[in-house]
Amino acid sequence: xxxxxxxxxxxxxxxxxxxxxxxxxxxxxxxxxxxxxxxxxxxxxxxxxxxxxxxxxxxxxxxxxxxxxxxxxxxxxxxxxxxxxxxxxxxxxxxxxxxxxxxxxxxxxxxxx
Amino acid sequence: xxxxxxxxxxxxxxxxxxxxxxxxxxxxxxxxxxxxxxxxxxxxxxxxxxxxxxxxxxxxxxxxxxxxxxxxxxxxxxxxxxxxxxxxxxxxxxxxxxxxxxxxxxxxxxxx
Numbered sequence: 042x043x044x045x046x047x048x049x050x051x052x053x054x055x056x057x058x059x060x061x062x063x064x065x066x067x068x069x070x071x072x073x074x075x076x077x078x079x080x081x082x083x084x085x086x087x088x089x090x091x092x093x094x095x096x097x098x099x100x101x102x103x104x105x106x107x108x109x110x111x112x113x114x115x116x117x118x119x120x121x122x123x124x125x126x127x128x129x130x131x132x133x134x135x136x137x138x139x140x141x142x143x144x145x146x147x148x149x150x151x152x153x154x
Numbered sequence: 155x156x157x158x159x160x161x162x163x164x165x166x167x168x169x170x171x172x173x174x175x176x177x178x179x180x181x182x183x184x185x186x187x188x189x190x191x192x193x194x195x196x197x198x199x200x201x202x203x204x205x206x207x208x209x210x211x212x213x214x215x216x217x218x219x220x221x222x223x224x225x226x227x228x229x230x231x232x233x234x235x236x237x238x239x240x241x242x243x244x245x246x247x248x249x250x251x252x253x254x255x256x257x258x259x260x261x262x263x264x265x266x
Contacts, residue, residue: 074253074254076254076256081258082258082259083158083241083256083257083258083259084198084241084254084256085256086248086253086254086255089251089252089253091251096249096250096251097248097249097250097251097252097253098248098249099248099253131197131198133254135252138251138252142200143200143254145197145198145199146197147196147197148197150195
């Protein structure tokens with residue numbers, strides 16, 4: 042059984058640029074959630090995708106957007122990067138909108154300079 | 155007020171000591187509760203779920219008090235390998251979707 046995989050593992054971007062992070066969900070999981078974890082903080086919920094539609098969003102601006110594909114993999118896009126966007130971005134998949142537990146990927150560490 | 159609040163830490167204790175973590179949550183409609191463990195520069199991993207009746211897994215005991223909206227984790231006979239950040243987590247419903255709400259985390263270091 043393949044777990045949740047995220048790419049890239051590390052990324053450095055310049056303020057104002059755009060970034061796309063990718064996540065492959067665990068086999069059999071149709072729900073993907075994205076979290077942002079700043080240094081020294083707990084992960085913060087960005088949004089969740091279920092069957093290719095966003096079905097829950099945290100307190101993040103519209104420049105954070107996402108997609109889910111028919112194979113349930115997902116992308117997180119961030120436009121107009123700011124220095125405060127530097128964080129570990131975690132993807133978690135679940136078999137059914139959070140019911141059945143979550144499996145986390147190892148994350149993408151984004152640094153904005 | 156934060157949705158989930160934890161002891162700020164950090165905790166530095168000798169090997170073999172008993173360590174207690176406390177956590178409070180603000181959403182009385184929360185339905186599921188967890189403790190996650192996160193090693194340095196790694197993803198969070200589920201340590202244990204927390205039930206109203208209390209539950210134990212080896213050296214780890216978790217308690218939930220719904221009336222006080224309080225969650226605890228007790229680690230007995232601590233080992234060097236218990237060094238990590240412990241995250242109190244509540245499962246909340248937002249726009250019909252479940253989401254995990256994490257506390258800030260408490261860093262634990264077990265010293266030899």
